[in-house]
Amino acid sequence: MTSSKTDPRVLRTRKLIMDAFIELSGKKEFKDITVKDLTAEAMINRATFYYHFEDIYDLLEKALSEVLFVNLDSHWFKGKEPDEDSLVRIFTAITNFQTSLSNRCHRGYEDTIARIIREQLQVIFYQMLLTQKNTEEDAALNMTAVLLSWGIYGASVEWRRSAREVPPEDYIKLAIPYLMSGLKS
Amino acid sequence: MTSSKTDPRVLRTRKLIMDAFIELSGKKEFKDITVKDLTAEAMINRATFYYHFEDIYDLLEKALSEVLFVNLDSHWFKGKEPDEDSLVRIFTAITNFQTSLSNRCHRGYEDTIARIIREQLQVIFYQMLLTQKNTEEDAALNMTAVLLSWGIYGASVEWRRSAREVPPEDYIKLAIPYLMSGLKS
DNA sequence: TCGGATCTGTCGTTTATCCGACAAAGGGAC
DNA sequence: GTCCCTTTGTCGGATAAACGACAGATCCGA
Structure with a gap:
């Protein structure tokens, strides 16, 4: 391949x-x-x-990407459409990932970690969008992927800020109907 | 070194x-x-x-030697005399070792494993005997080490054959007085 | 502020590991 | 028995990893 x-x-x-x-x-x-x-x-x-x-920051980046990649089980999402089920799975995956990270004392590198997560999400969303749109709209797909990655990531930040009172799957399901109606247009 | x-x-x-x-x-x-x-x-x-x-039998040999070496904590015995405490420790170490081995299905290689254990024991006994005798009696020390290695190994075989009703330390303590009186002569 | 110590990146040379292929030997299935 | 397939050891040529040394950076106590 x-x-x-x-x-x-x-x-x-x-x-x-x-x-x-x-x-x-x-x-x-x-x-x-x-x-x-x-x-x-x-x-x-x-x-x-x-x-x-290159250096130890490069390692941080690649190591996190890999751990996140495994957590997200990227193969599973390849070829899927961004439906409710997929979004819930992605959201719970990254909240799990961040919970496990918070045990690991990476204080001072939250920004880097956040960027890595968003970049990874962006790639995955882009691939998913590709399966339902044609490639002529490439720039638009990319932009959508960016929006989704920031949106989902932001939701995970808010979820943690809310002291995790609600299970992540319930939390994200609240927002999904609005997202879905937009995505299908 | x-x-x-x-x-x-x-x-x-x-x-x-x-x-x-x-x-x-x-x-x-x-x-x-x-x-x-x-x-x-x-x-x-x-x-x-x-x-x-050389081949996979060579690996078996070296791997077992190493595991046994760690189990016996050879450093601990170096410089010690072959007193009751040492013998009890050695005996319980090899019975533990063999119990863990029996979970690992090495059926058909008992002879090889037995030989490896005895060789390892022999080295350890020889080193222990060296600390209390001078090197002129080298052949005698070696022979004693051989006898002890076979003796202790055989005791472990008998202990397992007795369905392990008695704790290994109690089992070996029965024989030790006779051994000790001989060794001190 | 200075000096010692540790860490960082980089380099050329040596060496352990990988590869692919090979003949020979085993082990089922039929 | 004969096939077919897998495993076993071994080889020469290619390559990643180790070594040790180096200058510059950074840190920390005196």
Whole structure:
């Protein structure tokens, strides 16, 4: 398909680094994690880290994207339309994701994390929209994806701010009818 | 000390293989584990396996030695005399080890496993005996270590055969007085 | 403000690992 | 028995990862 088969050593090393990052994130704050720490935990050489990532912020970005990607189970959404069911699943996935993140002390990087989540959502929404519209409206689809990603993300912020009194699926269902009527036009 | 520092890749790869072996041992019998299975689980190339081990029996041997070594906490015994406390600890360690092994379905390789355990015990007893005797009696010490390793191992076989009605520490304590009186001469 | 220490990125060289292919040996199914 | 398929070891050539050294950045206590 896409791939000219990436070297297994690369996949393995990336996984080792990611796992080490997750592990260390549980022990100390992001700002206190050094590349040396990471590579020691991952059992790889420091130079090898720079072979795969620009710096530790690049790692943060890619690691979060990957975790979020798995949480969102992107394959499941590919080819689906953005119906109520999909939106509920996406919303609960990212609220779960953020809840698990808040245990991990990434204070001071909320902005970065938020951006990563929105970018990931945007990609997924764009792919979903592609299945029901033709590609000539590309710019419009992209814009819609942007709006949806910000909207859903914002809803998750508000949900957390509301002290999580309502289950996320109930919370998002309130807004969905309005969204859906617009999307079908 | 000893080392001209083995390459970290070697240590990492060995660990990956060992872990994969432990993992697979829980799922299927030893005879059904292929090198291909192992290397897939370990995320390494099949050729790399043969770089580290002669074949899968070689792996069995080294993996068991390592697990047993950890169980026996060899560092703890180094420099100790073979007193009652040490013997009880060793005996309970290997009975624990074998109990955990019996969950892992290595049927058909009891002989190999038994040999590995005895060899490991022999090394440990020899080191312990060295601390109280001088090296001129080397052959005698070695012979004593052999006897002790077979004796303790045999006791563990009998203990398991007795349906484990008595706690291992009580079981071995029955025999120890006779051993000790002999050892001190 | 200075100095020591640690961390960061980068480089050229060496080495462990990957790949793909190979012959040989086993193990079912028929 | 004969096929077919999988596993086993082994090889030479390609490549990712390790090493150790380096200059510059950053931090922190004196």
